[in-house]
Every structure is written in structure tokens, then in C-alpha cells.
Amino acid sequence: MRRVIFRSKEELFERASALFARRSAEAIERRGRFLVALSGGKTPRPLYERLTTEPYPREIDWPCVQVFWSDERCVPPEDPASNYRSAREALLDRVPIPAENVHRIHGELPAEDATVRYGEELETVLGTAGRFDLVLLGIGDDGHTASLFPKHEALEEAERAAVAVETLSPARVTLSLPMLNRAREVVFLVTGRGKREVLGRLDAGEDLPAARVRPDDGRLLWLVDREAAPR
Ligand code: 6PG
Numbered sequence: 001m002r003r004v005i006f007r008s009k010e011e012l013f014e015r016a017s018a019l020f021a022r023r024s025a026e027a028i029e030r031r032g033r034f035l036v037a038l039s040g041g042k043t044p045r046p047l048y049e050r051l052t053t054e055p056y057p058r059e060i061d062w063p064c065v066q067v068f069w070s071d072e073r074c075v076p077p078e079d080p081a082s083n084y085r086s087a088r089e090a091l092l093d094r095v096p097i098p099a100e101n102v103h104r105i106h107g108e109l110p111a112e113d114a115t116v117r118y119g120e121e122l123e124t125v126l127g128t129a130g131r132f133d134l135v136l137l138g139i140g141d142d143g144h145t146a147s148l149f150p151k152h153e154a155l156e157e158a159e160r161a162a163v164a165v166e167t168l169s170p171a172r173v174t175l176s177l178p179m180l181n182r183a184r185e186v187v188f189l190v191t192g193r194g195k196r197e198v199l200g201r202l203d204a205g206e207d208l209p210a211a212r213v214r215p216d217d218g219r220l221l222w223l224v225d226r227e228a229a230p231r
Contacts, residue, residue, distance in 0.1 A: 001214070003222040005229045009046065009191045012225050016189060017050040019221075020134065021059040023185065027133040028064045035126060037068045037175060039136040039146075040083030043189050047136075048091035062097040066125055070137055071147035071174035072105035074114060081170065082107060111164035111171035118162045118173055131182040131218075135175070139190055143198050143208025147174035155209055177212055185219040195228035203230055 006012040020036075027034040038044065051060065073081045077088075084104040092102055103121050106114045122130065137145045147165045148155050157163040157176040165172040180186060188210070190199065202211055214220060 001220040001222065003224055006223065006225045009225050009227075012189070012191060012223050013046045013050050016047045016187065016223055017056060019187065020047070020051060021056050023134050024060050024065060028061055031133075032064065034061075034065045035068070035130070035133045036065065037070045037132050037135040037183075038083070038087050039070050039138050039189065040072065040086070041138045041140075042086075043138045043191055044136055045086060045090050047189065048087055051091055052094040057095065060095070062095045063101070065097060066101050066103065067092065067097065068103045068122070068125075068132070069105055070135060070145075070180070071172055072107045072114070073147075074107045074109075074111050074171040074173065076108045077104060077106075079107075105162075105173045107170075107173070111166050111173055115160075115162050115164040115173045119160055122161045122179070129182070131184060132179075133184050135180055135183045135186045137180070137186060137188050137210070137213065139188060139195060139198060139202075139208075139210045141194065141198055143201060143206065143210050145188070145210040145213060146180065147172035148177065148209040148212075150209060152209075155212065180213050181216050181218075183215050183218050185221065186213055186215055188213075188220075188222045188224075190222065190228045191225045193227045195224075196230055199224065199228060200230040 024034040075081050105118045154163045154165050161179040163176045
């Protein structure tokens with residue numbers, strides 16, 4: 001696990017954008033496509049916006065990119081709380097990605113139905129026991145990541161690629177830990193003073209959901225700005 005601390009959010013998102021572009025080029029060169037799961041929440045929005053500006057439109061071959069999400073709230077796709085809507089507005093509507101390459105979680109369905117549908121789409125596109133080239137994640141104040149919350153049974157899902165979290169309101173659909181830990185690379189994006197305390201708990205070895213994301217055979221990178229870095 002590597003952690004890189006940046007003087008500013010801007011520098012962090014510059015690095016994250018360049019990494020996204022580099023990994024996409026590597027994956028497309030080696031395997032003909034780039035399989036990525038976008039994070040929800042507010043943190044990654046500057047990254048998504050940065051990917052729409054030079055030099056990235058020339059560097060990312062969007063017709064070869066397959067976009068998924070790490071998790072979704074069970075709300076309609078046009079709902080302000082939708083992770084799909086956030087990424088669509090900031091990025092997907094502004095790059096030449098074919099509609100069929102965008103695999104949103106159908107939050108308008110009941111959580112379990114959306115989970116089954118998403119699991120089938122993951123299987124169809126990635127293949128059985130398929131793995132993402134890159135998964136972007138954030139961390140919540142309580143140490144959750146994606147929609148894997150502390151002490152929730154979803155954390156124990158050992159088989160399925162996606163799992164429903166119905167004890168929240170709105171309910172959620174999330175990639176499971178096995179699916180996250182199958183990734184070739186997981187990058188956490190963490191900014192702001194509000195994350196310092198939870199990163200301190202992580203560093204103290206607390207068994208937080210985010211601490212359980214450790215790719216079996218892949219890279220783990222934490223990009224943290226100075227505001228969020230524990231002293
Ligand atoms: C979600 C995210 C969630 C998020 C963290 C951090 O659906 O909310 O997937 O895991 O990454 O809660 O959220 P912020 O980036 O808004 O702080």
C-alpha cells in the first residue's frame with residue numbers, strides 16, 4: 001500500500017488524472033479495453049472534470065473504456081444523490097464514450113433487483129471472476145468505502161460481485177470486497193480536513209471497511225491531500 005500526500009487538491013487531481021490516462025492506455029494496449037469503476041461521493045468530481053480537459057481527450061480512447069460504479073444509491077438516475085448523475089454531468093456527457101459502455105447501477109429498481117442486474121452486467125462484460133483495471137474509491141467519516149459500512153453484513157459477502165445494502169435510506173448497491181480486492185489497482189482519493197480523523201483511525205490499525213480493501217494481486221494507492229493527512 002502506497003500513500004502519496006499532496007500539498008493541494010489540485011496537485012492530487014493532476015496526479016489522479018494522469019494515472020487514469022496512463023492506466024487506460026496500458027490496459028487498452030494489453031487487453032484492448034479499460035475496465036474502470038468510478039467512485040461516488042463528492043471527492044472525485046474534480047477528477048472527472050479534469051479528465052474532460054487537455055491533454056486527456058487526446059490521451060483516453062473512450063470507445064475502449066467500459067465504465068462501472070463502485071456503488072450507487074437506490075434513487076432514480078436523475079436524482080441529485082445519484083452517483084451516476086454526478087459522473088454523467090462531470091464527465092460522461094463530455095467525452096465520446098458510447099452509451100453501451102456506460103454500465104450504471106439501476107438505482108430506480110428495488111435494491112436486490114438492481115444488485116442482480118448489476119451482477120449480471122459485471123459477469124457479461126468482465127467475465128466470470130473478472131477484474132477491474134482500476135477502481136476509484138473514497139472513504140467516509142466512519143471508515144466506510146463504496147457502500148460497505150462498518151459492522152454491516154455486506155462486508156461478509158464472499159461470493160457475489162455486488163451486494164445490496166437495504167438497511168440504509170436510500171438503500172445502496174455496492175461492489176463486494178472480493179470484487180474490489182480482485183482489481184488490478186485500487187486508488188483511494190481523500191481530500192479535506194474532515195477526513196483527517198478517519199485516516200488517523202485507519203493508521204492506528206482499526207478494522208474499518210476501507211482497511212479491508214487490499215487487492216489480492218494488485219496495487220493499492222492512497223492519494224491524500226495535506227488537509228486530510230493525519231499529523
Ligand atoms: C457514496 C460513495 C462513498 C463515498 C464516501 C466519501 O456513494 O457516497 O461511494 O463511499 O466515497 O462516502 O464521500 P465524499 O467523497 O462525498 O466525502
